[in-house]
Amino acid sequence: MTMSSPASAPAATSTFGRDFLASIVVFLVALPLCMGISIASGLPPTTGIITGIVGGIIVAAISGQPLQVSGPAAGLTVLVYMLVQEHGAAMLGTIVLFAGLIQIVAGYMKLGQWFRAVSPAVIHGMLAGIGVLIFASQFHVMFDGKPLGSGVQNLIGIPAAFLDAIRGGDARQTAGLVGLLTIVTIVGWSSYAPKSLKLVPAPLVGVVVAVVAAKFLGLDAIKFVDVPSNIWEWSLQMYPTTDKLFRITEPAILIGAISIAFIASAETLLCATAVDQMHTGPRTKYDKELFAQGVGNSICGVLGVLPMTGVIIRSGANVAAGAQTKWSAILHGVWLLLLVAFFPAVLKLIPLSALAAVLVYTGYKLAYPKIVPTLRTYGWAEVAIYAITVITIVLTNLLDGVLVGLGLSLLKLVYAFSHxxxxxxxxxxxxxxxxxxxxxxxxxxxxxxxxxxxxxxxxxxxxxxxxxxxxxxxxxxxxxxxxxxxxxxxxxxxxEWDALKNKYQQRSGNAYERAAAKESAAGAAAAANPA
Missing domain, CATH: 3.30.750.24 (STAS domain)
Structure with missing residues (x-):
């Protein structure tokens, strides 16, 4: 990826043009992902777009990493879907609000650096497990069906869903073909598009091709995105009331808020570390970034929409497009707002199977174990922690998987210092x-x-x-x-007393260098993960 070098205090006239163009690219990347993640979370597509608006206009303005872009993330999709199924969509706002407040307190207490201490094996295991679950659930949606329930059920049900669509010859088969066309377009554009057009995001191209195909082939039988005429209609119904706020004392609700706060913070700060490696400008202020994310999630909670994190695919696109300041991320939020405020009918042209296909491809990219060779350099124990985290997430749920991964990391640390x-x-x-x-x-x-x-x-x-x-x-x-x-x-x-003394001093003195090398490898790997 091309290295960007924003100046410390650039004049607005010299950077606005580049930020303006970069904001268009980020907007085009964010649009299909915001809607797709919303649908995968069991919520209307506008909830993700509103989260993207808040992440752009508000969070980017106070962010600790000016080139990072915030919005709804695939990393929280499974957890949000689980919370919505267990407690209802009406309680999501309360859970997200308190998650944001937890992040604000953590940022104020300068705990941002501690979130970076989460083992890369656990983080990448979490992302891979999420990828498997997203792939499995959205495969059914790609055929205009519904997820079957648990991750295992969705995985086992994939062959049957595929065969039913082929044998049925009905709208489900047509939806599946639209989804397949979307994925083929994404892969083809990513692999063979001219270099001069690479900034046009592949997921957007895939969705546009699906829209054109559905329009000109008259595929009226398949499902399309349903967008309310008033984008704030959902928020007016789902904002946290006094009764909902008092339910935070319920253990399940409180655990949900803590889970979102922890996972969103870890993913955000890992993303910020990766963004730092993409450019030579100001480094991330982790506590400030954590505080900004808390403000954003608190607002999203009040609005009853999806939680947010810093997201690597949009941030990477931002840097690659030549963004210089926070104005690129801010403007991308403005474009999202203008689209849903004045052109909501455009979103209704998008086949639901196309958005599901985007997430099927995203899930595959997340689940593909490309991080394993990097983890292997730190020993097979790291690979084992990664694999067990993935398997536990798929077999149980996201929170249990992350807790198991963290527990194994602590056991490995205890073993290393006691063996x-x-x-x-x-x-x-x-x-x-x-x-x-x-x-x-x-x-x-x-x-x-x-x-x-x-x-x-x-x-x-x-x-x-x-x-x-x-x-x-x-x-x-x-x-x-x-x-x-x-x-x-x-x-x-x-x-060898001198050698023993040197070994003791060297181990202590080089601790920072080893930690930095490990973090660098983890951040570089994270940069390849779409979210």
Whole structure:
């Protein structure tokens, strides 16, 4: 992707033209995704568009990352759909409102950096699991059907839905062909479009082709997007009333708000990290960005519409289109507002199967395990956490999957700082070689002490630390004290004290560099994920 270099304080006259053009591109990318994500969440298409308007006009104005674009995200689709099914669409506004308030408090308390500490394996596992669920549910919608229920049911039901559409020869088959045409167009445009036209987003081209085909072939039997004449009609019915607000004390409602706040924050800040790598301008102010997202979600909650996050596909398009300031994201919200305010009839021309097809393709891109080779460089444990997170999300739900992934990450951390292997080899001349492997920390100090105390008095002990990943001060102190005591028995201890000291200092001093390298890899991988 082309690197963009916005100036620190560019003159409006020198940047507005580029921001204006970039805003058009982002608007065209956002439009089909806003509607498609709304429908996949079980809500009218205008709810996603209103979220996009809030994310553009309001959140972009106070954002901590000026080139990041916020709006409804595929990453929250499954969770929102679950909440709507369990508590009704009328409670969504209350849940999103409190999720936003949680984000505001977290940003005010400067917790933004902590959200970046979520393991990339869990984040990408979450996205992949969401991708599988979106693909499975929207496959049925692409044939003008409805999702069957759970993720497993939707997956198992795919072959039957496909065969029923083929055998039926009715409107469902026609809808499926429109969806297939949309996907083929997206893939073809992404692969073979002239470089000069690459800025025109492939999903939009796919939807336009579907609209033209439906219009000229007279495909009136298939379903089309239903848009109310008044876009605020939904909000007037779904805003949080006093009775709804008091239901936040119910455990299920509160957990829903916390879940949205956590997942939206993690996805937003991961996206911001990826955007930082796409340009050379100002770096993200994470706490400010978290606060801005909280303001946006609070407003979306009051309006009773979809929650928002920072979204990578729109942000990436923004940078690639040459955006220089926050005005590009702001203007894209203005274009969304003008479209639904003055040209709502245009949206009614869009086949529902075309929007579902866009999400089927998006789900496939999210689910494809392209991150596995990167995770493998950090060990098979990271790959296992990724895979288990995906499987748990598909078999249960999004929240359980994320919690399982986080739990496994913590267990891996505990294991890494508590696992120590000690191998003893006895040689001639009363020589004993001790090989240490893993982490020698306070947790394993009794084990190391027992191994040392079991050695014969007067032995010539050689301690090898080449395979030692980390050693803390407590274990260094143990070796030093044991050396003195062992010397009184006529024995000796040979250990590379300078190397041991250097290893301890190097592990501490390079912690930031290793974390930065890990974050860089995760951010680069996230940049390839549509959402």
């Amino acid at each position: 120590l292997e000690i191998t003893k080899e006895e040689g001639p001349d009363n020589r004993v070689d001790l090989h240490l492997k893993g982490s020698a920390t306070l947790v394993r100090l009794p084990m190391l002490a027992s191994a040392l105390e079991a050695l014969k008095p007067g032995a010539n002990v050689h301690v090898h630390i080449g395979d030692l990943d980390y050693i803390d001060h407590a274990c260094i102190d143990l070796l030093s004290n044991w050396d003195r005591q062992h010397g009184l028995s006529g024995g000796s201890l040979s250990i």
